Amino acid sequence: MQNPEDILAGLDTEQRQAATALHGPVRILAGAGTGKTRAITHRIAYGVATGVYNPYNVLAVTFTARAAAEMRSRLRDLGAHGVQAKTFHAAALSQLQYFWQQAVGGDMPRLVDYKTHLIVEAAQRLRMSTDKATIRDLAGEIEWAKFNMLTPQTYQQQATHRSMPASWDLIAVTRLFQAYEDLKSDRGLIDFEDVLLIMVGILESEPRIAATVRNQYRVFLVDEFQDVSPLQYRLLSGWLGDRDDLCVVGDTSQTIYAFTGATADYLLDFGQKFPDATQIDLIRDYRSTPQIVGLANRLLQERTKVDRPGLPRWPQPLELVSQREAGPDPIFAECSHEQAEAEWVTGQIKQLLAAGHKGADMAILFRTNAQSAAFEQTLSDAGVSYQVRGAERFFNRREVRDGILQLRAAAKSADAVVGAEVISRVKDVLASLGYTPQAPQQSGAVRERWESLNAIVNLAEDLVASRGQQVTLDVVVAELDERASHQHAPVMEGVTLASIHSAKGLEWDSVFLVGLTEGLMPISFATEDKNVDEERRLFYVGITRAKTRVFLSWSLARSAGGRANRKPSRFLQAIRSTTTHAASESTPRTKRTLKAKVSKCRTCGAVLTTGAERKIGRCEDCPPTYDPELFDRLVSWRKEISTADKVPAFVVFTDATLVAIAEKMPADFKQLRQLPGVGPKKLERYGEDVLAILSS
Structure with a gap:
């Protein structure tokens, strides 16, 4: 002690x-x-x-x-x-497991991990149609009711002020709530709120x-x-x-x-x-620089100044005082459309990576999970490793469960494998589940599966680094089992993509807050003052996740050439207004607003609307400007590589990237690296082959 x-x-x-x-x-x-x-x-x-x-x-x-x-x-x-x-x-x-026999008797009901399948079945019994988004909303509504200790009967009386899920009214939700409770009772089940x-x-x-x-x-x-x-x-x-x-x-x-x-x-x-x-x-903030702390303080102070009778309760917020040295000013970026915003953010991340910063020290935070897709794709195209937070629990993922099972089986015959050899054995075992030394370039399920397996490899590397020759496969499996029992997922490499809600309690050196427009921040259904106040607090949480650098961006239109009818978030007004004036060292002194350019076809000058068109630099309808024979040689080479590596052809290079290579004719590694879809790993693996084909 x-x-x-x-x-x-x-x-x-x-x-x-x-x-x-x-x-x-x-x-x-x-x-x-x-x-x-x-x-x-x-x-x-x-x-x-x-x-x-x-x-x-x-x-x-x-x-x-x-x-x-x-x-x-x-x-x-x-x-x-x-x-x-x-x-x-x-x-x-x-406590419930310990006292069940004494208090209730009999076998304790089984615990429901996820409500969704029961809600779907309850809706089907009532002949009500649902989709994935509505199911999540209904699950959230049931959880709200139970956290407020409401039964289906009292819920209908107390929830008249609540906004119901799309196409559902209060009576329909009440009926579903009752059907859900009946299903649990019939099958001897309880959920987490029941506990x-x-x-x-x-x-x-x-x-x-x-x-x-x-x-x-x-x-x-x-x-x-x-x-x-x-x-x-x-x-x-x-x-x-x-x-x-x-x-x-x-x-x-x-x-x-x-x-x-x-x-x-x-x-x-x-x-x-x-x-x-x-x-x-x-009040002493040890996490963030004075610039970031000043930004967060002003966001709350703006609401405090306008407090008046009739507004919801707004307690005097703590005014934080940074204990760190001054850092970079916050960067505000106004982009022409969503894809331009994603490309700008990716460009900033690539600059940070090139300067020696780690991807695990960066995060892209957004208001809704639907905003993630565009950033996943641009990061994949740029060869930047990333992980999506807030999806399925790490230890509930099939590849993680299968990986632990296979590592446990391998450990039975690997007593002599210790230290650094353990890392190699873990990689060999996980290879059968899809692990490769290099990350796949596509986004979606393939990428998420690889990130999960790579996290297990990273955990093994961390154990060896801290314990050396004491580490065996049994030690790795025991650590995974211990973490699984507490749902304590290992740290995953790469840039984090997460909703602000799921980022609560976390921190990164560099944070990108994206999509900061009216309708997203605050969200469109925040129509009451109390809901807008909560959205302001959510934005505050997002800002205070950053330690050294914070980037705030928004787009004026949904797509290139679309109507620029979006407005920057109202919350930006106060935190941007002071940046044009002289300020103390705890606030930004200069305003840096960047605007992404609209990409246009180099042949006809029309605005390019798709990622593939922007990648090759021309409209799909405009005639190509490359040598067809050269393009065919690139396609044949790609097929040979994909066959040898046993991966789909687009994993090597997409058609759009091959077209860009054939049209731009890069003469060296530097020029090849500048093309969209050619990340550092692909450059290292395929660069010499591609340049050889071009030079021939």
Whole structure:
């Protein structure tokens, strides 16, 4: 166990105050990047080291498996072994499994991982048509109802103000909700919200069980308290009983999950519930540069200035103070159309990569997942590795499950394989599932499968780097199993593409916030003031993910040559207006607005509307300007390569790229690299062959 004073070393004044406030109630308001995880883990560790806390009586609760895993890791490093750090669902499920026989009896119902298949079946029973988007919306609506502890009957009474999914009304959603609940009951199933609801019922109706739980857990810490729903707060109250040894941590400016039932009221009103509570503010931002912090502060200050009666509750936000050296000014880019925006962002990323920055240190963040496709394609064309976050859970992916199974089988006969040899063996095993040393150039499922397998390889490399000859295949499999049990996915290489919602709690050195137009930021269905406020907070979360560089872009039209009728987001007005004036060192001093050019046909001058046309530089209807025999030789060469590598021909080069090569006739590697679709890996692999064909 560490020396208590050593645990406090390195904390700033406010963090130290938080770490030494060992008796509840305590409220910590912690702004983005202010080291809240550091403060709260040191608080627990300090309490354990001083003997104030028995580690087995402490329960730290957060909202994501990743955050819980990070907390457990830090607590272990600080010597606070035995402390439980879990999500609300994991903690409640563990208790429900333990007490089921005593409280209910019989076999516990099976847990439903995903609602979607039951919702589809419920809709079919009611002869209601659905699509994928509507199913997601309906699942979200059911979750909102249950997080607010509503039954189908009370939902219809309480949800009259809610916006229903497209083509559905309140009565139809209520009927579907009831049909979904009936299906679960008929088949002996419960969902994640049921776990919390049932555990609340047990704690409130079984005094002996409640006493057992309260005797086990005497000290509580809840992270991200602004995201607590009424159901989660009621469960927390059941755990606490009449005690007050509770520490809550949160930031009202990062409340972005109201659509799931989350409310910041419990954080804001904590002092009313506990009048003697210790209250601490963390405002020193260690993550972002003064330029980025200034940008984020102004975004919130604009709303604070216009606060007036009739508007929703808007608490005074924390004004962060950056602790870092000055960095680059934020860059604002206005592009002519969506494809031009994607190409501009990709161009900026390529410049950063060429300067030595890692792709894993960059992220493209957007409001809706549908915006991802254009950026995936341009990154693929440029040969830039990327990963899409927020899709299917990592350890639920088929290729990951199959990979773990095959590695487990291989480990039985690989006792002598240790250290660096383990990495080679992992690659060999995963090759049968589609792993290759080089990333595939196409986007979509093939790319996502490769990224998953590559993440396993990276994990093996990290283990060997940290443990050396102690690593065997069994060690790799054990690490994967441990992570799978907590849904703690390994870090994946490449630029991250993610919605802002799924980026919450993460950070990158360079962040690209894209599609910043009215209708997307704020989203079109944010018609009420409270919804617009939440969209502003979402934009704030996006900005504060950046450590050193932030790029903000939008497009005026959907496609090239289309009507430029889009307007920049209203949220940009305040954060752009001050950039044209002299400013302090914590704010940008110059405005940098870039505009992408419309691509035109070099033959007829018409605007090029498709990616293939822009790649070859002319309309598809205009006559080609290349030598047909040369093009045929390139096609024949591509076929030989694709046959030998056992991949589709377009994986080598697309037709549009071959046409561009034949028409541009690059004379060297530099000229060839400038062509769309020729990334660095393809240049290295195929460059000499292509130049040889051209020179002949």
